[in-house]
Amino acid sequence: MTPDSPRTGSVRTDARGSESPRKQPRSRLRVWSGFARAYALANLQSALEYRVSFATQVFAMMLNDGMWLVFWLAYFDKFQVVEGWGRADIVTLWAVVAASFGLATTVCGNLFRLAGLIVRGELDIYLALPKPVLPHMLMSRMSVTAPGDVLFGVIGFGLLVHPTPGQWILFLSSILTGSIIFVAFGVVSQSLSFWLGNAEGVAEQLTNALINFSTYPTPIFRGVVKLALFTLLPAGFIAYLPVQLFREFTWLRLAALWGVAALALTLAVMVFRAGLRRYESGNLVLTRQ
Amino acid sequence: MNAIVEVHALRKEFRRRVRASGIRGVLQSFASPRQETVVALGGIDFRMEAGESLALIGPNGAGKSTTIKTLTGILHPTSGTATVLGMVPWKQRTQLALQLATVFGQRSQLWFHLPAGETFDLLAHIYELPRAEYRARRDELIERFDLGPLLGTSVRKLSLGQRMRCEIAASLLHRPRILFLDEPTIGLDVIAKQTIRELIRELNRNEGVSVLLTSHDAGDIEHLCKRVIVINHGVIAFDDRVSTLRRRHLQKKVIRIRLNESSVTLPALAHVEVLSRSDYGAKLEVDTRERAVAEVMAELGTLPLADITIEDPPMEEIIAEIYAARSTAARGVSEP
Known part of the structure; x- marks a missing residue:
C-alpha cells in the first residue's frame, strides 16, 4: 500500500494496545462525505466569525463576474459574431468557466494556497493525520464565497441561454470536467514549490493566465498559442471544448473531454506525490486559519 | 523487551543554497547558484520500548524535530x-x-x-471514530484536562498554556x-509548564501511552522521562537514564535574584559561585553535588528579595560538558 492510499480493513486499538476489529465498517463514500460535511461546517463557522467581511466578499465576487459579462454583452450589441462565436456561445463560455472555477475553489479552497503551504512547512499537520494528504489538504479549506461564482454561472446560463434539459446535463458535465482540470492544473503549478522553493508568484501567474485564456473564445488564438492552450495551459479543455459540444455534440468529444480531465488529475496526483518526497517541512510558528 | 520504535542508521540531508552577502552575492547566486548539503541526522540508532517515556534533547538545529x-x-x-x-513511517x-x-x-x-x-x-x-465512543472519550478528556470553561472560546482567545492543554487533549481523542511531543512547553510560563508535564506523566502512567518528547528545556526531561537521548548536529551524544545524566552533567543550578535595595552585601555561601553582580541583582551558580538548592535559597531568604528564579544550566552547556567528557575518555583510551 502506498503512503497516501486510504486504509482498508482497519482495526481499532484500545488503551492497553490490544487490537480488535472495528464493529461496523463504513463505506468509503460515507466516510468521505461525513468528512467533507464536517469541514464545510467548520469553514462556514470560521467565515461567519467575520460576517461583514464574508458578505462583502460574496458581493464583490458577483460584481466582478457580472461586469465582465456586461462587457461581452455590450460587445455583441455592436458586433454580432467573433470568429464564428455568437452571444450564446460567449455566455456559455463564461458560465462554464465561472461555475467550474467556483466549484473547484468551493470544494478545494486550499488549491491556490498549496505553494505557500509547502514553503512554510504547513503540510505537517495533514501528514500527521490518517488521511491521504492531497484531498485532505485541498478540502480542509473551503471557500464559502466561491459558491457565488457557481451561482453566477448557473443563473447566467439559465437566463441568457434558455437551455433544454439535455443542455443542462451537458452544462453540469462541463462544470465537472472544468473544475477537475482547474484542480489538476492548480496542484501541478503550486507543486512547483517542492522543486523551486518559493513558487507562489509563478503559480499565481500561471493560474491567472489559465483563467484569462479560458474566458476568451479560443478561435481568436492561432499557432503556438493555440497549441499551448491544449497542452501546457489547458484553457481549451475548460471552456472551448465544452462550447464546441454545445454547438455540435458528439459522444467522442464528450469522452475525450472526460479522458483529458482524468489524465490531468492522474498527472497532478503523480506530480504531488513525487514532490512530497522532497518536502522539507519547516519550523515557523503556525496556527490553522 | 517489546520495542515499538527501532531506528537504524537514520540519515537525513537537506540541500541549502549558499549565498555571499551584499548585492554582489545576490547577483552571483542568481547567475550561478551554489548549494551545500546540510546533515540534519547523521545516521542515528536507537530503540524505544512500549510504555517508555523518552526525551530527545539538544540545542536548536540539533536534529530533534527532524x-x-x-x-x-x-x-x-x-x-x-x-x-x-512495526510500520515504516514514510511508507x-x-x-x-x-x-x-x-x-x-x-x-x-x-x-x-x-x-x-x-x-x-x-x-x-x-x-473515523464511532459517535458514542468519541463522545465518551471527549468528555473524559475534558474532565481530566479541565477544559470545560475553555471549550466554547475561540482558540485565538486562549492563552498559550490553555491552547496547549487543548492541543494535547485533541491528540488523544483516538x-x-x-x-510524539515536539517542544510541548515552549514559550509557557512556569505554572503552565508544570500543568502540561503533570498531564503527560499521568497519560504515560495511567494509559500506558509511550511518550517521545523533544525539548531544549532540561526541566522537561527531569520531570517526565526516565531515559534521555542527547542529540547534537544530528549525532547522538548521550543515550542513558536521566539519573545518569543528572549525576554526570546536571550538577549545577543557576539562581537569579533581584533585590529591593541597592548595594546589599551577599552572604558568603559555600559551593556557590557568583557569576555576575549588579546593584540590584546577582546571578549565582550552585554546585548541587555539594549543596542542596533549598539550603542556598533559605540563606538567600534573609536578603531583601524582590524576585528569585532557579534555572538549569543552558542545554548548550550540558552538551559541551558531555562532549568534553567524551573527548577526555577517548584521550584516556588512546594515551596509556
Whole structure:
C-alpha cells in the first residue's frame, strides 16, 4: 500500500494496545462525505466569525463576474459574431468557466494556497493525520464565497441561454470536467514549490493566465498559442471544448473531454506525490486559519 | 523487551543554497547558484520500548524535530531504516497515524477562529471514530484536562498554556499508543509548564501511552522521562537514564535574584559561585553535588528579595560538558 492510499480493513486499538476489529465498517463514500460535511461546517463557522467581511466578499465576487459579462454583452450589441462565436456561445463560455472555477475553489479552497503551504512547512499537520494528504489538504479549506461564482454561472446560463434539459446535463458535465482540470492544473503549478522553493508568484501567474485564456473564445488564438492552450495551459479543455459540444455534440468529444480531465488529475496526483518526497517541512510558528 | 520504535542508521540531508552577502552575492547566486548539503541526522540508532517515556534533547538545529518528523512519516529520510509499531513511517503513514499522535508546540492543529470543541468534532471525523465512543472519550478528556470553561472560546482567545492543554487533549481523542511531543512547553510560563508535564506523566502512567518528547528545556526531561537521548548536529551524544545524566552533567543550578535595595552585601555561601553582580541583582551558580538548592535559597531568604528564579544550566552547556567528557575518555583510551 502506498503512503497516501486510504486504509482498508482497519482495526481499532484500545488503551492497553490490544487490537480488535472495528464493529461496523463504513463505506468509503460515507466516510468521505461525513468528512467533507464536517469541514464545510467548520469553514462556514470560521467565515461567519467575520460576517461583514464574508458578505462583502460574496458581493464583490458577483460584481466582478457580472461586469465582465456586461462587457461581452455590450460587445455583441455592436458586433454580432467573433470568429464564428455568437452571444450564446460567449455566455456559455463564461458560465462554464465561472461555475467550474467556483466549484473547484468551493470544494478545494486550499488549491491556490498549496505553494505557500509547502514553503512554510504547513503540510505537517495533514501528514500527521490518517488521511491521504492531497484531498485532505485541498478540502480542509473551503471557500464559502466561491459558491457565488457557481451561482453566477448557473443563473447566467439559465437566463441568457434558455437551455433544454439535455443542455443542462451537458452544462453540469462541463462544470465537472472544468473544475477537475482547474484542480489538476492548480496542484501541478503550486507543486512547483517542492522543486523551486518559493513558487507562489509563478503559480499565481500561471493560474491567472489559465483563467484569462479560458474566458476568451479560443478561435481568436492561432499557432503556438493555440497549441499551448491544449497542452501546457489547458484553457481549451475548460471552456472551448465544452462550447464546441454545445454547438455540435458528439459522444467522442464528450469522452475525450472526460479522458483529458482524468489524465490531468492522474498527472497532478503523480506530480504531488513525487514532490512530497522532497518536502522539507519547516519550523515557523503556525496556527490553522 | 517489546520495542515499538527501532531506528537504524537514520540519515537525513537537506540541500541549502549558499549565498555571499551584499548585492554582489545576490547577483552571483542568481547567475550561478551554489548549494551545500546540510546533515540534519547523521545516521542515528536507537530503540524505544512500549510504555517508555523518552526525551530527545539538544540545542536548536540539533536534529530533534527532524527525528520526530521522520518517525511520523512527515519527512522521508535520505538513508537508513526505522519502524514505529512495526510500520515504516514514510511508507505506511496513514495506517500508522491511527495509532500515534503528534503535538507540535509551535504548530497548532486547532482552528484559530473556532472553539477547540469544533476541532475535536472534526478530528472525530478524520479518525473515523464511532459517535458514542468519541463522545465518551471527549468528555473524559475534558474532565481530566479541565477544559470545560475553555471549550466554547475561540482558540485565538486562549492563552498559550490553555491552547496547549487543548492541543494535547485533541491528540488523544483516538487513544494513540505513542505520543510524539515536539517542544510541548515552549514559550509557557512556569505554572503552565508544570500543568502540561503533570498531564503527560499521568497519560504515560495511567494509559500506558509511550511518550517521545523533544525539548531544549532540561526541566522537561527531569520531570517526565526516565531515559534521555542527547542529540547534537544530528549525532547522538548521550543515550542513558536521566539519573545518569543528572549525576554526570546536571550538577549545577543557576539562581537569579533581584533585590529591593541597592548595594546589599551577599552572604558568603559555600559551593556557590557568583557569576555576575549588579546593584540590584546577582546571578549565582550552585554546585548541587555539594549543596542542596533549598539550603542556598533559605540563606538567600534573609536578603531583601524582590524576585528569585532557579534555572538549569543552558542545554548548550550540558552538551559541551558531555562532549568534553567524551573527548577526555577517548584521550584516556588512546594515551596509556
